[in-house]
Amino acid sequence: MTKVPARIVVLGGGVGGTLTANLLASELGRDASVTVVDPTGMHVYQPGFLYVALGQANGRWLSRDERLLLRPEVELAIESAERVDPAAGVVHLGRGGALPYDYLVLATGARLVPDQVPGMVEAAHDFYSLDGAQRLREALRGFDGGRILIGVAGIPYKCPPAPVEFTLMLERYLEERGVRDRSEVTLLSPLNRAFTIESASKLVQPVMDRRGIKLATFFNVETVEPSAGVVTSLEGEKAEYDLLVLVPPHRGQEVVEASGLGDRSGWVPTDPATLQHKEHERIFAIGDATDLPISKSGSTAHFEAPVVASRIASLIRGTAPRESYGGRVMCFLETGGGKATVLRFDYQNPPVPPKPSRRWHWAKWLFNRMYWNTVPQGRIPGFLERRA
Amino acid sequence: MTEIQITRTIDAKGMPCPGPLMSLIGAIREEQVGEIIEVLSTDEGSRTDIPAWVEKAGMELVEVAEEDGFTRFVVRKAR
Numbered sequence: 001m002t003k004v005p006a007r008i009v010v011l012g013g014g015v016g017g018t019l020t021a022n023l024l025a026s027e028l029g030r031d032a033s034v035t036v037v038d039p040t041g042m043h044v045y046q047p048g049f050l051y052v053a054l055g056q057a058n059g060r061w062l063s064r065d066e067r068l069l070l071r072p073e074v075e076l077a078i079e080s081a082e083r084v085d086p087a088a089g090v091v092h093l094g095r096g097g098a099l100p101y102d103y104l105v106l107a108t109g110a111r112l113v114p115d116q117v118p119g120m121v122e123a124a125h126d127f128y129s130l131d132g133a134q135r136l137r138e139a140l141r142g143f144d145g146g147r148i149l150i151g152v153a154g155i156p157y158k159c160p161p162a163p164v165e166f167t168l169m170l171e172r173y174l175e176e177r178g179v180r181d182r183s184e185v186t187l188l189s190p191l192n193r194a195f196t197i198e199s200a201s202k203l204v205q206p207v208m209d210r211r212g213i214k215l216a217t218f219f220n221v222e223t224v225e226p227s228a229g230v231v232t233s234l235e236g237e238k239a240e241y242d243l244l245v246l247v248p249p250h251r252g253q254e255v256v257e258a259s260g261l262g263d264r265s266g267w268v269p270t271d272p273a274t275l276q277h278k279e280h281e282r283i284f285a286i287g288d289a290t291d292l293p294i295s296k297s298g299s300t301a302h303f304e305a306p307v308v309a310s311r312i313a314s315l316i317r318g319t320a321p322r323e324s325y326g327g328r329v330m331c332f333l334e335t336g337g338g339k340a341t342v343l344r345f346d347y348q349n350p351p352v353p354p355k356p357s358r359r360w361h362w363a364k365w366l367f368n369r370m371y372w373n374t375v376p377q378g379r380i381p382g383f384l385e386r387r388a
Numbered sequence: 389m390t391e392i393q394i395t396r397t398i399d400a401k402g403m404p405c406p407g408p409l410m411s412l413i414g415a416i417r418e419e420q421v422g423e424i425i426e427v428l429s430t431d432e433g434s435r436t437d438i439p440a441w442v443e444k445a446g447m448e449l450v451e452v453a454e455e456d457g458f459t460r461f462v463v464r465k466a467r
Contacts (some may be wrong), residue, residue: 265414325403
């Protein structure tokens, strides 16, 4: 008698969804059918937006056909997921169909909601979407000096190093364009230091000082007045700009909210070690979608995927689960001028970043190039496995 | 205990710095003026970071209490 394969549905074709689906298909073979549901069918490499905004990369190399990144035995449904019914074990799709599941993986990512900040849509640029990055590139190309503010309009947000990286790289960009001496660059930090993680902040702060980049602390952007060119913070302070770059507020995806599977911001309540939904043992969450207090980044999803795949495989086979997530994350941090550092940490151990050097800048560059042929298949470029 | 009505509790125990403060800032954005938020934190940095932010933001630090293995911060959204 043949066993009926377990049905696994993965919502989202980003880093976490793609890798989990590939690992499950490889591990379970004929014991499972794996379906990825993604509204676009395109896999986007979001860390590249930063480079597009600064004219250092073309948007074309940032997306690939998701089908080509998935193992052939993984099904791909190019559909939006509208609602999950956890009691029935069904995902309702946008075009009226329904997908039953035995195990569900929420790899739905984060949603940008700039309209939550009055004035932001009209007045602010961002580098958190491809079109935002392209518009910012054009605005910077025409920038002839003045006050540039870089700020954060909501927490949590994806890739915590990004605002600092952008600020440091922008300063070099203005220098190269010959407009630095008539420009003022200010980073509006939501915390009382330049960067969320203290050890990294101590490394970044002297670089900012040396380059004459201003820092405003405890400045959580709340409103923008486009006509006056002023941003106001939750803390009650104001700052004037000629060019404004903001990290938009983030929320969980609509499907999570519509299904009652998220908290009040739409993040999935997730067990930090097993990555299971806190109320539904057959539902797992991964990457930006979770409510875990760690970086929302591709790297997080990358290290979580093997845990989710292994735990689902154990449940299907009735064996004891072997893997737990320990909070492992790895992020590069560009400091501009062709130098970078690297942050490696987990739940227990804060990062001890090395001094910025060319080595880590080239490592990041190489990683960006090697991404497509390594990460979705569960490989890490060898030069990153060695601890510095 | 007092008659303080806690609107929302953020259990940030085990969350590394600056998680507890960031969770508080996020909650303050969502709640109405007058609401009271409680943050439970095991992070050493919270003892300086949370009161510093509360003062800068013009919020009210109602109470800081050392409990068994964690610190409890009670903050009122004052404006």
